[in-house]
Amino acid sequence: MSDAAPNSTPPAPPAGAKAQPSQRKLFWLKVALLLGLLGLLVFGIASIELEPNLSHLDVTLLTGSERGHYRAIGDRLSGVAKEQKGTLRVTSTQGTIENVERLVTHAKSPTVQFALAQDGLAWSEEQRKTLRLIARLPSRETVFFIAHKERAPQLRRLADLEGKTIGIGPAGSGTAQLAGQVYSGAGLESLKPKLVRLPLDQQLAQLKEQKLDLGVFVMFEDAPLVRDALRGEDLVMISFPELAALAGRESFLRLGEIPLGHYDPVADKPAQATPVLQVDTLVLGDGSASHSDTVALLRLLEETY
Incomplete structure (x- = not known):
């Protein structure tokens, strides 16, 4: 009997031999994981809306009387926003003076963010501090x-x-x-x-x-x-x-x-x-809207006019 130490490394399987069951399971597990990752990637790409829209717009606009032109402007903007999956709620009021008062009274309120108003008013100090000029409409x-x-x-x-x-x-x-x-x-x-x-x-x-x-x-x-x-x-x-x-x-x-x-x-x-x-006709804000909502409103105005 030889005194040489036994070889601890198992001999390699002969060429053409079948893989062990544990190796086959590991192989198919890797394939399944890869297919799952590919599926998630395809789903993610499919869910991306390649055409820009206003889906993140969600604000309220104070306008004017039900039959007035301010209300008509608001309804027109709301319709364009809806076509692009955005939300612009239109609220009828008595017009500029009420709009300004409500913006100041409800400053930082999540229920009212923007209003239409006529230029040329004598602004009080409180109104100057609270109100933000968002835009001037092209139609005077x-x-x-x-x-x-x-x-x-x-x-x-x-x-x-x-x-x-x-x-x-x-x-x-x-x-x-x-x-x-x-x-x-x-x-x-x-x-x-x-x-x-x-x-x-x-x-x-x-x-x-x-x-x-x-x-x-x-x-x-x-x-x-x-x-x-x-x-x-x-x-x-x-x-x-x-x-x-x-x-x-x-x-x-x-x-x-x-x-x-x-x-x-x-x-x-x-x-x-x-x-x-x-x-001029002004679009005013009270500062409560998020930056993204304000940018979306500006884009809505640009596309509408």
């Missing part, structure tokens, strides 16, 4: 001066407003505030006109009855209320040669023009191209 609001056709020839210059009765919209409205600012900024106090605050439908009625000499309306140029009024027989739009000077005095005012026949090209209403004052 127009300052209309409307009178009865029999009174209009008497109103050719601003000086002709001396002692006249002027409707400036509902109390607390953006129209009333803007009219008050223009009135003060232009130094019209010396003319001592009587400023009357009325709901817009009553203001139109009193213009037709000639109980008012002039009515001021601030809205989009194709708003149904103005369009229907100027297509009628009683009321006309007037202008003043001093409007350019007023626009130069106030940074928020712009000088625009309503073309001849814009409201009725057959009857020529207005009868000539008419200079008008215009103000």
Whole structure:
């Protein structure tokens, strides 16, 4: 018998020999894991939305009255957001003044983040600290001066407003505030006109009855209320040669023009191209929205306009 130490290394299996059962199990386990990883990778790629959308947008926008143009803007934005899987809730209000007050009152609230507002308001210190300017819409609001056709020839210059009765919209409205600012900024106090605050439908009625000499309306140029009024027989739009000077005095005012026949090209209403004052429409925020929601809203505005 040999005294050599036994060889501890098992001999290699001969070529062509079958793998042991444990080795076969390990092989198929690796195959299963690899297939599982490939499946997860395919699922992940399939779940990625290659086309950008607004699915992360989830905010509320304060607008205006149910039949007003601010509400129409909100509904349009909401529709575009929905098409791209985003959510923009639209809330009707009385307009600019209420919108600003609600944003300030509910600052940092998760229920209200943005609002539409008319430029040119006299902002309080609290409003300046709380509100954020998000955007200016490309479509501006127009300052209309409307009178009865029999009174209009008497109103050719601003000086002709001396002692006249002027409707400036509902109390607390953006129209009333803007009219008050223009009135003060232009130094019209010396003319001592009587400023009357009325709901817009009553203001139109009193213009037709000639109980008012002039009515001021601030809205989009194709708003149904103005369009229907100027297509009628009683009321006309007037202008003043001093409007350019007023626009130069106030940074928020712009000088625009309503073309001849814009409201009725057959009857020529207005009868000539008419200079008008215009103000921007603002999108305001209270700072409570996330950065991603704010960016998404800006993208929504860009795609809509």
